Amino acid sequence: MKNVSLVVNGRSVEKLVSERTHLADFLREQEGLTGTHLGCEHGVCGACTVLSDGQPIRSCITFAVACDGKSITTIEGYGDDPIMLHLRDAFSEFHALQCGYCTPGMLATARDIILRIPQADEQRVRIELAGNLCRCTGYVGIVAAILSVLKKLQDLPDTRVEALRQAVRAGHVFTPVIASDKFVNFDVESKDDVVEVARAHASAGPLSGSQTRHAKNLTHIEGSFDVPVDIKAVWQLMTDLPAVAGCLPGAVIESQDGNHVKGRVSIKFGPMSAAFIGSAFLEINEHAQTAILKGSGQDSLSQSRASGDVQYRLEFLEADLTRVFVDLDYSLQGPLAQFSRSGLVQEFVRRMITDFGKNVTARLKNPELTDNPAVSHINPVSILFGLIWSRLKRLFGAN
């Protein structure tokens, strides 16, 4: 983790950020500026284009820590920028928006064209736009909108735009600044990847659970499920390592030595699948009726590594009803790491916890069950709709 100080849309921001967090994730997930879109995450499509000290950059291939001291402008931050005022009208007039996914990046690049190349013709505009892909293939409207602004400024020069062009020609950095009340960020639900730098925490001392997670770059997920079985029987199963591992969707135990097991866990997430081969160890606290399953493994195909702790504790609800609380801290490294940050994957893990609960109940109700549960194969689209539905419910205060 590194401390980073930057200005985002005219607002000073100081955060502790993981070195590998890219600027787009930082803006979207920590600052709630979801107008910065992610398409390819490889620097190809241009959807994530933002301004850094007035220059367009790909925020998906720029580390947030590399922006220390810089001034970043996202689509939410153009406010009354004189070029953007013209572009907004033109994009609307020439129907340059279809789904709008590419639009924040297109506008950043279009603004740059108008600023730097006042005489650009259609061919030049198309060349300059080549780094911004529109999946709706709506280039005709986009190009027409940019050409119309160029023409308008030639016919009727705008003094504010001219001042900007002169400043850029003279090598001055120009960053659009928005009045702070112009745009309201979305609420950020989780700030797990980034810790607010609070002076109160600056003094040395033992790390809290959450600070330890940040230091280890772990994602934290909590869940619980109810088992309609007596707490004693649930505890007995939850301290039986092969039984616990056997209830994890997609888990297969290959060998056991006391509280150590070796095996693999397979997952499927839409078209993506992985099989992590590794080992796990169960630590039991009989007195507190808590246990931690610590595991790590590697997927041979993608060479991604996963490690995590599943901590659980039981609560007596009724004679035949037990609640199991599950705390999961996990980290992914390697190519699959890019998925770990997303709300979709976190929802996927929550659903795995639910499946785990169902398997625990099934085993307790049918002790003769020994088959390993099926791999969790969850359709990301259904998760996406689940997420949207839960957000709508929150928004409108429904139960």
Ligand code: FES
């Ligand atoms: S998401 Fe950054 S270039 Fe495609």
Ligand code: FES
């Ligand atoms: S308007 Fe849909 S991707 Fe460009």
